[in-house]
Amino acid sequence: MLKENVNDLIAFLMVAQEKSFTRAAAKLGLSQSALSHSMRALEERMGIRLLTRTTRSVSPTEAGERLIERIGPHFQDIENELSSLKDMRDIPAGNIRITAGEHAVDYVLWPVLRDFMVRWPDINVEVTVDNALMDIVTQRFDAGIRLGEAVAKDMIAIPVSPPMRMVVVGSPEYLRQHGTPQVPADLQQHRCVNMRLPTAGGLLPWEFSRDGKALKVRVEGQLTINALRHRIEAARAGMGLVYIPEDTVEAAIASGELVGVLDAWCEPFPGYYLYYPSRRQHTTAFSLFVEAMRLP
Secondary structure, eight states: OOOHHHHHHHHHHHHHHHOOHEEEHHHHTOOOHHHHHHHHHHHHTTTTTOEEEEESOOOEOHHHHHHHHHHHHHHHEEEHHHHHGGGEEEEEEOEEEEEEEEHHIIIIIIHHHHHHHOOOOOEEEEEEOOOOOOOTTTOOOOOEEEEEGGSSEEEEEEEEEOOEEEEEEEEEEHHHHHHHOOGGGGEEEESSSSSTTTTTTOOOOEEEETEEEEEEEEOSOOOOOOOOOHHHHHHHTTBBEEEEEGGGGGGHHHHHHHHHEEGGGGGOOOOEEEEEETTSOHHHHHHHHHHSSSOO
């Protein structure tokens, strides 16, 4: 009975994490029908529904959420202990799971990862690129990379990028036709390319500051798109102004392909942080990764 429960609980945690029987079955190496049977058997033994199933998705019930909260950390501890045995090898080995937003991966993680994986060939790294704010404990990630203001207070957080700037840019042709905004409030008279926040669901407000005075502007436009590359392409195509990390458009500004506006209102702010739970025992592989990510 114990072995049966353990196997089914592992499968349940994977389904809850992936929110999909298809993806969970693929990761577990099972057929969907076998996984569904396993979940039904677990629910029958426990006498309570753990998962809510629809034709498009699956999610934990209140009882399922409680079970995840209670048993998830214990399974993670077991995984960590098994991984720690690999630390006894001469060559560090293990698995690391990281979540980060699109820009953080390009700007911070990828330049480090290329050299890290060459240096430590027995350390496997899984990166989930997602702009949503994830609960890395529940989702069983080892760490995440986010802007400092988005990191939970109970996490260890180390800076992994210098200060950043968000800038507003548009094509020369767009600015010739529509004029140049002089203050952030002028943006409400312009076509702006929006981004929808994946966690809250609202549109990203454009944030500015000058001489210690901060303000947010809600902008409107014909196009809303989350992909960073396509927002830049929209600006190049003259579809409107975009609010974008400065490093992604530096070359386009230098060439004159794009023009920055409201520069005095675009002040630097603290950049990205690598964050992870303070109470978790970490493997040598993870410690090496943290050291590689630290700023020089």
